[in-house]
Structure formats: C-alpha cells, structure tokens
Amino acid sequence: MFSRDTYISRRKTLKTLVHQGIIFFPGNGESGMNYRDNCYPFRQDSTFLYYTGINNIPDICFIIDIDNDVGILFGDDPTPEEMVWTGAVKPLAEFAEKSGIGQVKPLKELPEFLKTRKEKGQRIHYLPPYRGDTSIQVGELLGLPIDKVEENKSEVFIKAVVQQRSIKSTEEIAEIDNAVNITTQMHLHAIKNAVPGRSEKEIAGELQAIAIAGGGNISFPIILTRNGQYLHNHATQAIIQEGDIILCDCGAETSMNYAGDMTRTFPAGKSYSPLQKEVYNIVLNAHNTAVEALKPGVLFKDVHLLACTKIAQGLKELGLMKGDVNEAVANGAHTLFFQCGLGHFMGMDVHDMENLGENYVGYNDEVRKSDQFGLKSLRLGKALEQGNVLTVEPGIYFNPFLIDSWEAQKKHTEFVNYDEVKKFKNFGGIRVEEDFLITTSGSRLLGKPLDKTPEDIEKFKSL
Amino acid sequence: MFSRDTYISRRKTLKTLVHQGIIFFPGNGESGMNYRDNCYPFRQDSTFLYYTGINNIPDICFIIDIDNDVGILFGDDPTPEEMVWTGAVKPLAEFAEKSGIGQVKPLKELPEFLKTRKEKGQRIHYLPPYRGDTSIQVGELLGLPIDKVEENKSEVFIKAVVQQRSIKSTEEIAEIDNAVNITTQMHLHAIKNAVPGRSEKEIAGELQAIAIAGGGNISFPIILTRNGQYLHNHATQAIIQEGDIILCDCGAETSMNYAGDMTRTFPAGKSYSPLQKEVYNIVLNAHNTAVEALKPGVLFKDVHLLACTKIAQGLKELGLMKGDVNEAVANGAHTLFFQCGLGHFMGMDVHDMENLGENYVGYNDEVRKSDQFGLKSLRLGKALEQGNVLTVEPGIYFNPFLIDSWEAQKKHTEFVNYDEVKKFKNFGGIRVEEDFLITTSGSRLLGKPLDKTPEDIEKFKSL
Numbered sequence: 001m002f003s004r005d006t007y008i009s010r011r012k013t014l015k016t017l018v019h020q021g022i023i024f025f026p027g028n029g030e031s032g033m034n035y036r037d038n039c040y041p042f043r044q045d046s047t048f049l050y051y052t053g054i055n056n057i058p059d060i061c062f063i064i065d066i067d068n069d070v071g072i073l074f075g076d077d078p079t080p081e082e083m084v085w086t087g088a089v090k091p092l093a094e095f096a097e098k099s100g101i102g103q104v105k106p107l108k109e110l111p112e113f114l115k116t117r118k119e120k121g122q123r124i125h126y127l128p129p130y131r132g133d134t135s136i137q138v139g140e141l142l143g144l145p146i147d148k149v150e151e152n153k154s155e156v157f158i159k160a161v162v163q164q165r166s167i168k169s170t171e172e173i174a175e176i177d178n179a180v181n182i183t184t185q186m187h188l189h190a191i192k193n194a195v196p197g198r199s200e201k202e203i204a205g206e207l208q209a210i211a212i213a214g215g216g217n218i219s220f221p222i223i224l225t226r227n228g229q230y231l232h233n234h235a236t237q238a239i240i241q242e243g244d245i246i247l248c249d250c251g252a253e254t255s256m257n258y259a260g261d262m263t264r265t266f267p268a269g270k271s272y273s274p275l276q277k278e279v280y281n282i283v284l285n286a287h288n289t290a291v292e293a294l295k296p297g298v299l300f301k302d303v304h305l306l307a308c309t310k311i312a313q314g315l316k317e318l319g320l321m322k323g324d325v326n327e328a329v330a331n332g333a334h335t336l337f338f339q340c341g342l343g344h345f346m347g348m349d350v351h352d353m354e355n356l357g358e359n360y361v362g363y364n365d366e367v368r369k370s371d372q373f374g375l376k377s378l379r380l381g382k383a384l385e386q387g388n389v390l391t392v393e394p395g396i397y398f399n400p401f402l403i404d405s406w407e408a409q410k411k412h413t414e415f416v417n418y419d420e421v422k423k424f425k426n427f428g429g430i431r432v433e434e435d436f437l438i439t440t441s442g443s444r445l446l447g448k449p450l451d452k453t454p455e456d457i458e459k460f461k462s463l
Numbered sequence: 464m465f466s467r468d469t470y471i472s473r474r475k476t477l478k479t480l481v482h483q484g485i486i487f488f489p490g491n492g493e494s495g496m497n498y499r500d501n502c503y504p505f506r507q508d509s510t511f512l513y514y515t516g517i518n519n520i521p522d523i524c525f526i527i528d529i530d531n532d533v534g535i536l537f538g539d540d541p542t543p544e545e546m547v548w549t550g551a552v553k554p555l556a557e558f559a560e561k562s563g564i565g566q567v568k569p570l571k572e573l574p575e576f577l578k579t580r581k582e583k584g585q586r587i588h589y590l591p592p593y594r595g596d597t598s599i600q601v602g603e604l605l606g607l608p609i610d611k612v613e614e615n616k617s618e619v620f621i622k623a624v625v626q627q628r629s630i631k632s633t634e635e636i637a638e639i640d641n642a643v644n645i646t647t648q649m650h651l652h653a654i655k656n657a658v659p660g661r662s663e664k665e666i667a668g669e670l671q672a673i674a675i676a677g678g679g680n681i682s683f684p685i686i687l688t689r690n691g692q693y694l695h696n697h698a699t700q701a702i703i704q705e706g707d708i709i710l711c712d713c714g715a716e717t718s719m720n721y722a723g724d725m726t727r728t729f730p731a732g733k734s735y736s737p738l739q740k741e742v743y744n745i746v747l748n749a750h751n752t753a754v755e756a757l758k759p760g761v762l763f764k765d766v767h768l769l770a771c772t773k774i775a776q777g778l779k780e781l782g783l784m785k786g787d788v789n790e791a792v793a794n795g796a797h798t799l800f801f802q803c804g805l806g807h808f809m810g811m812d813v814h815d816m817e818n819l820g821e822n823y824v825g826y827n828d829e830v831r832k833s834d835q836f837g838l839k840s841l842r843l844g845k846a847l848e849q850g851n852v853l854t855v856e857p858g859i860y861f862n863p864f865l866i867d868s869w870e871a872q873k874k875h876t877e878f879v880n881y882d883e884v885k886k887f888k889n890f891g892g893i894r895v896e897e898d899f900l901i902t903t904s905g906s907r908l909l910g911k912p913l914d915k916t917p918e919d920i921e922k923f924k925s926l
Contacts, residue, residue: 031494033506034720034811035818036593038683040503043496080868081836084802087693088864130499132595136609146599146609205675212668215700220501230550237678237718255700257497339547348497355498373544401551405543 001053001098001256002171008100010051010164015066017160021123023064024114024141025051026134027075030058041217046348046355047127047161049257054095061110062101067122072103074110114141125154127161130355158356165353166345166361167387173437173446175258176347176389180435180447182214182252183260187450190224190248191266191460196240200224204235204250211252219251219259219350228265228429229397231340244268245276245428249393251350259350260447261391263433270461277454279396280430282314284452286394287432290342294384294392294436294443299367301381304342307394308334308374312415315396320424323415332374333415336406337398341378343391346435351379352389388438389446395431398424464516464561464719465634471563473514473627478529480623484586486527487577487604488514489597490538493521504680509811509818510590510624512720517558524573525564530585535566537573577604588617590624593818621819628816629808629824630850636900636909638721639810639852643898643910645677645715646723650913653687653711654729654923659703663687667698667713674715682714682722682813691728691892692860694803707731708739708891712856714813722813723910724854726896733924740917742859743893745777747915749857750895753805757847757855757899757906762830764844767805770857771797771837775878778859783887786878795835796878799869800861804841806854809898814842815852851901852909858894861887 060075228247345352523538691710
C-alpha cells in the first residue's frame with residue numbers, strides 16, 4: 001500500500017474531474033472455477049485498488065459521495081466462527097484508516113444507501129463491468145435490467161480514471177520496475193531451461209512459480225511455445241525439439257498488482273540457425289528503431305508504422321517482400337508477417353485499463369482506431385505523454401493459415417513473394433518485447449536490462 | 464477423452480432418467496480476471512465434460528433433445544483470421560464425432576433453437592449456474608429475469624447427474640489414481656522443501672508447477688501454511704520458522720479434470736517435537752479408524768462421528784478434554800478442535816458436484832444435513848455406495864479465536880479443560896488426508912501410498 005496521502009490525493013482529483021454525484025466502486029468478489037467456492041486466485045479490481053489501496057479482500061465496495069464530500073467503505077469483518085476458516089484478518093477499519101477513508105459500514109446497508117441516493121436524484125457513476133457477477137450486482141443495486149448495465153456506465157468517470165491512471169507516479173514506476181525485474185527472472189529461467197525434451201507446460205509452470213514467489217502471480221497467461229507464429233498460443237504439452245525457436249511472452253504481477261510484460265525468442269538448443277538470426281535481427285532492428293522514436297507528443301500509431309516499415313524493409317532484403325516499402329506498409333501488405341500492434345499501455349493491468357474501452361484508453365477524439373487488419377489490433381494510437389508506461393513488441397510471424405489464405409486470394413502480390421514466403425511456413429515466430437516509461441524527452445527502459453541480441457542470448461544457453 | 468461408447472452410454476442413461484424435454488448444457492466460457500480478455504486458466508464445466516468429453520474449448524453449448532432423440536453441439540470454429548491468435552484448432556465436428564454427437568451447429572442458432580422448443584412446450588432442463596456469466600447467458604436464452612434463473616433449475620436433471628457421477632467407472636478411477644499420484648509428488652516436494660527460511664508462497668508456487676507439469680493444474684487453491692489451525696489458510700508471504708509444523712493440503716487436477724486432494728502435516732525442521740507427535744498420532748488414529756469403517760451401506764455421518772470420538776478420546780488422554788467421550792461428541796464439545804467435516808466426495812470436482820447442491824449430493828431424503836456447528840460443515844452424510852470416491856481428513860486445530868470465544872462463553876466446560884487448552888493457542892493445526900474408493904466390502908486407497916506416520920515423514924526430511 002502506498003501512503004495515505006497518495007490515496008487521498010487521487011480521490012480528491014477524481015472528485016474534481018467527475019464533479020458531482022456518487023462514484024461507486026464495486027470491488028471484485030471471488031471468482032468460482034468449477035463451483036462457487038472453488039475459486040481462482042482472487043484479483044482485486046485495478047481501479048478499486050488505485051483509489052483505495054485495499055487489496056486481497058473480496059466483496060467490499062467503496063463509495064465517494066462527491067456532493068456530501070464523504071467516502072464510505074462497505075464490507076464485513078469475519079465473525080469468530082468465520083475465522084475458523086480464514087484465520088486472523090485485519091479489520092476493515094484499519095484498512096480504511098490507512099487509506100484515509102472516513103467511514104466503514106456493513107455491506108448490507110449498501111442497497112438502501114444507493115437506493116436513497118438515487119431517489120434523491122444523485123447520479124450513480126460506475127465503470128463498465130467485465131465480470132458477469134459484477135454486472136448482476138450493479139444491476140440489482142441500481143435497479144437496472146441486466147442488459148441496461150453496460151449502457152448506463154459513466155463516461156465522465158471513465159475519462160477521469162484514464163486521465164489519472166495513464167500518468168504513473170514515482171512510486172508506481174518503482175513498483176513497475178519491480179514487476180519487470182521479476183519478469184526478467186522468469187525469462188532467464190526460460191532461456192536456460194526450455195531445452196529439447198522438456199514440455200512447454202513444464203517450463204510455464206516453473207515460470208509461474210517464480211512469479212508467485214515474487215509475492216503476486218502472473219500478470220497474464222504465459223505464452224511459452226515452439227509455435228510462436230500464433231500470437232496467443234499458450235503453453236501446451238508439446239515437447240520442445242532441437243532446432244526449435246521458443247517464444248516466451250510472460251510477466252509477473254506484484255502483490256500491489258503492477259504488471260511486467262516481456263518477450264524473448266530463443267533457441268531450444270545452443271544457438272540460432274543463421275536464418276533464425278537473420279529474421280531475429282529484422283525484429284530487433286524494428287524494436288530498437290521504435291524505442292528511439294518514443295517521446296512525448298509522438299503518436300504511438302506513427303511509431304507502430306515506423307516499426308512496420310523496418311520489418312517490411314528487412315523482409316524485402318530477405319527476398320520475402322518487394323516493391324516500395326512505404327507503399328507496402330500503407331497498403332497493409334506487411335501484416336502477413338506482423339498481424340498485430342506494436343504495444344499497449346501497461347500498469348495495474350498488463351493491457352492497462354483495457355476494461356474501460358480502447359476508445360478512451362489508447363485513442364481519443366483526435367486519433368481514432370482504424371479497422372484495417374493489423375491496425376485494428378493496435379491498442380494504443382494516440383500521442384504519448386510523459387509518465388505513460390507502455391510495451392514495445394514488434395514481431396515477425398509466419399502463420400501458415402494466413403499465408404495459404406492470402407496466396408489463394410492473390411492478396412498484395414505486388415509486395416509479397418509468395419514463392420519465397422512459402423518456404424517459411426514451418427519457421428515459427430519471433431517477437432522482442434520490453435517495457436518503457438515516457439520521460440521528458442524520450443523514454444527509459446523499465447527494470448534492469450536483459451540481453452536481447454542473438455549473440456548475447458546464446459551466451460545464456462552455454463552457462 | 465474416454466471412448467465414444469462411454470459418452471453415448473452416459474447420455475443414454477441420462478435421457479432415461481430425465482425422461483422428457485431438452486437437456487441444456489452451457490459449457491463454460493473464459494473467465495476474465497482484471498478485464499474480459501485477461502483470463503484465468505480455462506476450466507470446462509465438469510458436467511458438460513462428463514457427458515461430452517470435450518475439454519479446453521470455451522463458449523460451446525450442448526443440447527440433448529430427449530423427445531426427438533438428438534444431440535447437438537453448438538459452437539464456432541475459428542476463422543483463418545482468428546487463427547492468427549489461436550493457431551490450428553481441431554474442428555468441432557471432429558470432437559463431436561469422437562463423442563458420438565450427431566450434429567454441430569453455429570452458436571448463433573442456439574437462441575432461436577431454444578426459443579422454438581420452449582414455444583412448442585418442451586421443458587428446458589438446466590443445472591444451477593455457479594458463474595455470473597452463465598446465469599446471464601441462461602437468463603437471456605430462456606427469457607428469464609436474472610433472479611429467476613436459480614429457481615428454475617431442473618431437479619430431475621440434478622438428481623440424474625448426481626446418480627451417475629457418484630459412481631465412478633474403472634476408467635474414471637484410473638484417472639483419479641493418476642491425479643492422486645501427481646498430488647503425491649507435490650507433497651513429497653513440500654515435505655522436502657518447506658524448510659525454515661523459505662516463504663509459504665515460494666513452496667506453493669513450486670507445487671503448482673508440479674501440477675501444471677502433470678498436464679492439468681491445481682484442483683483447488685493450495686493450502687501450505689505454518690498456521691494450519693485455520694482451515695482454508697492459503698499460502699502467504701510468511702517465512703517458515705524452525706519449530707513450525709507445516710500443513711500442506713493440495714491436489715492436482717489432470718488434463719481430464721479429475722482431482723486429487725491430500726494433506727500431510729510435517730515439521731519444518733528435521734523432526735516433530737514430542738508434543739506435536741502426540742497430537743499427530745491422535746489425528747492419525749482417527750484417520751485409520753475412519754478408513755477401516757468405510758464400506759457400502761454405512762452412513763458417512765457415522766464414520767465422521769466415529770472419527771470425532773477418537774479425537775475426543777485422544778484429547779482426553781492428553782488432558783484437554785474430560786468427561787464421557789460419547790456425550791462430549793453428542794454435545795459437539797470436540798468441535799472446539801475439529802470444526803469441520805471428515806470428508807467429501809471427489810471426482811471431476813475436488814468437492815464433487817458441489818455446484819449441484821449439498822442436499823442432492825452428500826445428503827438425501829433419508830439423511831438430512833444438521834445445522835449444528837461442525838456437522839453443518841460435513842459435506843457428505845449419506846450411506847456410501849460401491850464406486851463412491853471420497854476423502855478422509857480428520858484434524859485437530861487449535862484456533863485461538865475460537866478458544867477465547869468459547870472460554871468467555873463458558874461453553875462445554877464439563878468436557879473442555881480450558882486451562883490446559885490455552886497452552887496450545889500457538890500450537891497450530893494437524894490434518895491427515897487421503898482419498899478412497901468404496902469397494903464391494905470396504906475401501907481402497909487411491910494412488911500409490913505416501914507415508915503418513917510421524918516417524919516415516921521424518922525420514923523424508925533427512926534425505
């Protein structure tokens with residue numbers, strides 16, 4: 001938990017931005033897996049945590065009554081009989097005190113509280129729920145049919161949260177550095193241990209153990225695969241083979257729910273093949289070029305397109321693409337190889353604030369999201385600001401289904417040498433990903449650096 | 464996946480039991496963690512899996528139209544563009560074929576299908592949902608307000624599922640043996656590695672890695688704690704200390720979703736203290752006595768009470784209890800030390816079928832659940848049948864809150880020596896748990912045996 005003043009100050013700003021009414025934060029409950037009481041690891045809602053600092057307690061709600069300038073935490077301490085199961089639990093009043101929240105009330109008073117305030121004409125602001133249980137709760141509390149919950153979300157509340165959470169404070173940045181450093185430990189373990197004969201899942205489990213030992217858990221499902229050409233291909237029971245390149249995209253989340261998110265692509269054996277190294281270096285060059293372009297004011301969409309151009313240029317030199325590189329990128333021909341976006345905001349969520357809606361988070365009235373293949377998967381397009389934290393993660397992916405489909409459609413034949421490309425249908429995929437903070441005049445790498453040239457990665461394999 | 468005939472036969476029996484109407488199985492969807500697309504590990508609904516054998520595919524539904532004798536799988540194969548993210552995915556038709564399901568239809572046809580059938584007067588049978596997302600889905604599909612979904616569940620369907628799933632087949636038992644054997648590996652790792660200086664969470668992460676390497680995941684959140692007196696005390700960042708006894712209650716779930724569930728309580732250092740060993744042996748004696756009593760026809764409630772008597776007897780010999788042992792148990796005085804139930808069914812869920820409701824699963828019209836403290840936490844009370852799989856897990860827990868609360872209330876002073884009990888407020892808790900199959904005349908331990916005497920466990924510590 002950060003200091004009391006941090007939370008008081010965040011809420012003060014929020015009140016100013018939302019201006020009037022009641023701000024309602026339903027904290028997350030437990031999430032049942034195969035029955036209600038067999039739960040997935042509890043994950044507090046990030047916005048709830050951002051404004052209260054209270055983690056690891058399910059089924060509590062927080063209210064800011066702007067009009068009457070009070071904050072109330074609704075929740076219940078366990079009874080002695082419940083402590084048979086839970087053990088000692090700090091009273092909510094103690095958490096409220098540490099967060100500078102003035103009042104604590106039993107959860108059963110929440111329905112009447114909200115009903116009364118609604119009847120008095122106070123607007124109840126809430127964010128769009130992303131769990132069915134929360135939708136049901138919000139619907140019941142506010143007397144809304146379930147299909148009206150989404151549309152009654154508060155746009156002014158969403159925009160205020162995006163404005164505040166997009167700019168990371170010094171203490172948040174230290175926490176993200178910490179998350180990235182744990183993530184680096186996971187990658188070092190993967191590079192050294194994902195060797196021929198072991199299964200993808202075995203290694204993925206070991207990486208999760210490192211994240212858990214770090215005090216939190218994984219920030220998203222681990223991608224550790226010999227089939228890196230599929231973008232969200234999670235670890236399977238496949239056995240790693242000599243000659244494979246392994247794509248590992250994983251991240252730790254700290255006990256305060258700040259995320260790291262990195263990717264390395266490395267040989268299963270001792271070294272990359274010369275061709276693997278060539279493709280790797282195209283990706284690395286695009287990565288480095290993009291990182292150099294990061295600074296306040298630049299559109300991330302432009303940084304994305306710059307990286308695309310570097311990828312197209314490299315693939316042209318390799319004989320897989322042809323024609324004018326800029327024209328190829330403008331037409332989207334490069335998306336045969338790089339089908340997704342260059343990066344995304346990162347913070348208390350690995351795709352930070354994704355639950356609030358991309359049009360508010362990564363885009364705005366000036367920069368609207370494209371629906372072109374490739375660009376439509378770019379989660380961040382708008383101008384960067386000092387204090388933003390984001391990932392840079394270009395890649396080249398030889399997806400055999402897409403290659404076949406495009407060739408059959410004769411798509412972009414003026415820019416793609418399908419006869420050459422077809423030879424890469426079993427190549428796999430390569431991505432290089434790191435996390436950056438936007439500074440006054442450029443960017444800073446988050447966490448301690450982890451080697452990323454093919455030569456340096458090969459050194460880890462011989463340790 | 465088991466054989467095609469297995470699933471055909473299970474569905475045939477189900478049709479006979481439910482008799483008429485439509486049986487609706489909404490498969491589980493992905494479960495969002497901190498936003499919709501950042502998902503917890505996918506977990507298929509156990510009943511869906513039991514009758515279809517189709518695992519690891521979210522957002523599919525299955526229908527048995529009893530009246531017209533057809534089975535239809537509703538779901539969508541990924542488009543080539545979606546395969547950019549997912550990679551190659553076997554078509555649903557292939558899964559349907561392996562399961563003996565006659566038809567596959569796109570998911571978008573499901574609402575109209577159900578609407579039409581409902582209008583024709585066919586009863587739509589479904590089980591009580593345990594996830595908010597499923598409640599919303601069922602409500603929308605069947606035109607029910609969200610608060611009417613639970614009450615419209617089908618009792619005849621619930622009873623049929625309980626009848627079938629309660630009796631394990633040979634192939635299921637083999638799968639449970641497998642789950643228990645992976646669980647045993649987790650315990651061996653814990654006993655050897657949970658040593659002074661390491662954190663509970665570090666060890667818990669390593670145990671999860673073993674479960675994941677086994678092909679599935681953990682069957683429930685790992686309890687690994689120096690505070691075993693709290694029944695569901697999950698691993699924390701607490702550092703293990705010399706002199707601690709560590710309670711480890713964990714289980715693996717196989718790739719077919721069958722669970723193991725075992726507990727061992729072992730010293731952090733090389734050996735138990737003499738007192739720890741004395742209390743351990745009371746628990747072990749209760750455990751062994753209960754196991755010997757297992758056989759078809761016996762009420763599990765009676766086995767529970769038998770174990771309680773052994774615990775009370777042992778605590779009387781230790782000077783913590785007094786008076787007539789049987790009277791003490793009848794009055795619930797032993798629940799100061801053993802606050803929960805002796806065991807539960809186990810299968811595709813670690814608390815098997817808990818989502819269907821305890822009154823259908825662990826109790827019936829003859830044996831009703833008690834609301835007495837202790838007995839109300841006993842999940843299984845009814846007569847055992849050949850083919851049942853269950854846990855036996857007695858324990859002694861010195862919960863300081865409960866001790867203080869009962870002493871203040873002067874509760875059961877005729878059976879409890881509070882002056883002696885108070886000396887144990889920092890003792891912790893001990894549980895010994897194994898999994899059993901009910902056979903024709905008794906029971907069989909599931910999985911390969913893992914040592915459980917204090918002396919044998921100490922041997923692992925010196926390896």
